[in-house]
Amino acid sequence: MSAPKLLLVEDDSALAELLKYRFESEGYDVRVTADGEEAMMLAAEDTPDLVILDWMIEGVSGIEVCRRLRREKETAHVPIIMLTAREAEDDRVRGLETGADDYVTKPFSPRELLARVSAVLRRVRPALAGETIEVGDLKLDPVAHRVERRGRQLQIGPTEYRLIKFFMEHPRRVFSRGQLLDAVWGTGSEIEERTVDVHIRRLRKAITVDNARDPIRTVRSAGYALEPV
Amino acid sequence: MSAPKLLLVEDDSALAELLKYRFESEGYDVRVTADGEEAMMLAAEDTPDLVILDWMIEGVSGIEVCRRLRREKETAHVPIIMLTAREAEDDRVRGLETGADDYVTKPFSPRELLARVSAVLRRVRPALAGETIEVGDLKLDPVAHRVERRGRQLQIGPTEYRLIKFFMEHPRRVFSRGQLLDAVWGTGSEIEERTVDVHIRRLRKAITVDNARDPIRTVRSAGYALEPV
DNA sequence: TCGTAATATTACAAGTATGTGTCAGAAATG
DNA sequence: CATTTCTGACACATACTTGTAATATTACGA
Known part of the structure; x- marks a missing residue:
């Protein structure tokens, strides 16, 4: 079984490390970047199965990365989960409308994020979520x-x-x-x-x-x- | 384009009415019930495109309804959004693990729920959202x-x-x-x-x-x- | 090593499921 | 209202599946 490939775009390096570790121990194949441009490159060179995207990252904003991923043919249908520190409803709605599939509000536990990722993958690629x-x-x-x-x-x-x-x-x-x-x-x-x-x-x-x-x-x-x- | 069929399982009748009205004015075809058993029956007789399910309903609990929907062949792949009053992470994770696709924490605005519903439908059945x-x-x-x-x-x-x-x-x-x-x-x-x-x-x-x-x-x-x- | 019992292999005929052409009535079209 | 298209059903043709029986092979203990 090929491990589901995650792309994590997060500039809080402590959080990124923690998540990478947790997800890898659950059998995911995780690549991490703190930068929006690099995220696009990584996604282009090896299409991930799911992207976890921090709303607030350096350089290009998360929402912009989201929009660009949607525009590229290769990544147009890759599910995106946004991480947001904001509680504001407007942002959440805007995220969803931009094409994110889901969002998780900080602070969150790795466990919750894991459950979300698995729920989304179950939808999109049943074969990845253990239905086989x-x-x-x-x-x-x-x-x-x-x-x-x-x-x-x-x-x-x-x-x-x-x-x-x-x-x-x-x-x-x-x-x-x-x-x-x-x-x-x-x-x-x-x-x-x-x-x-x-x-x-x-x-x-x-x-x-x-x-x-x-x-x-x-x-x-x-x-x-x-x-x- | 046929209207997406929603099944709303909610026992707060004021909220149910409000949502029904809002969703119908957005072009959805909504059926409402307050009862878990009836929800199963409605779902069986005409498979909905999406289920909105209150965690706390009379009779059978929301999570039980969720589990049962997943067990029936006809409804196994119908997306489910759970409504929960609880903030507790455990409940959210449990909801996702039971097979819910998403949850929304009360209180929420109809607008946010609409965005979620549309995001989930877009992911699961793009044609319902008018996408090719x-x-x-x-x-x-x-x-x-x-x-x-x-x-x-x-x-x-x-x-x-x-x-x-x-x-x-x-x-x-x-x-x-x-x-x-x-x-x-x-x-x-x-x-x-x-x-x-x-x-x-x-x-x-x-x-x-x-x-x-x-x-x-x-x-x-x-x-x-x-x-x- | 041999005899016996268990399993493997093969062939086949009957059974079952699907593919296809056609038709009459229904529904849509203009 | 006339014409065209669509629909559901049926019948026959074809392809695939299945259980059985007959035969070959293998494993095991005496």
Whole structure:
């Protein structure tokens, strides 16, 4: 999973350090600058997933940076959270109208900002906010109904999809054929247990990608399990 | 352009009236309830575009309503703005973590709430705010009611327009025929699900341009999705 | 090493889902 | 009011999926 890339534009270096540390420990990839011009350059050279922007920075004002980010095609749709020391409603409204997605009023706790960032990312790029399931080199997006391995889309049928989804929801655990029939086919299905073998085979075939090793473990006389590769 | 549908869950009837009036005069279509259970029912029968939810309501708590909305497939992705009288950071963070997209602390001005609503809608469903949407090589202008692909105007019928607009507002996501009927034809339409196939076919035909590849993905036994080309 | 039980593989026919052309009535257009 | 466009439904064609059975292979204990 690629870490969400944040661009933090903040000229209070103590605060910037604190936030950088906190966000990085939460798995974000953070770049920091105190300067509006530099912010534009950084954003241009590697488009971030989200920008945290202090309203009051040296040089170009925060609101101006916001406007410029919106104007560039690359960054037009990158969500922006503004940090503002002001309580004035006018400023908040103006920020939103300029194209900020959200703002947080100082003082705030890192925890609150984290929650906001994650809420915004969840909206914009669900895949970044953990709505996908990942097990080893497999990634499953339930909303798009897609499974990929090592970045490669897998071609997978309905039953195999349900099967691997179930496995990915319970990695490492061994399931008997009976359990799999209940979970994937539905309780009380009248299907031969041997049939599970066939679908396991089909699943294995479907998830085979550049001869990577088979992540489905056969447990003799017990069932099957998915092992993170 | 169809008016964005808001669901307001607020038990202070004076405030509810005020907001309803203000939002309606801005062109929104507003439904109001003071009750959590009823809110769920209203949301189920006609999915709103955005929910404004008071944290403290009678019966089920706001946060519980939020959680339940997120749990239902139909409403899982509807943005939620919470209204809270509390300043406590814990509550705000909890709100965001439960799945709210934003919150506004009372007291607030209708103007600020309007700005927030419009910011959230712009982020989530640009077409509702009158902005053009681009998905891959498709471009849709909701004001002009036009769709183009690779700069070429598409000749497209009313139903197909609504269909592709819906798809472009939710790219990549897979929708069942039932969901599409609800979203595009209107809730409770008595139309054959197979008819969706026919319109998908017509849409595919309409958006075919210099034999570019078909951006509509068929997900067998699940539905259809629009993939950016 | 061998026999047995368990699992893997293959082929296939029946079942199910989707694609497509067409039509009659409805709705929009002028 | 005449004409055109749109809509929903249906039927047939096609593509994909699925469960089973038959056969091959493998693992394990005696």
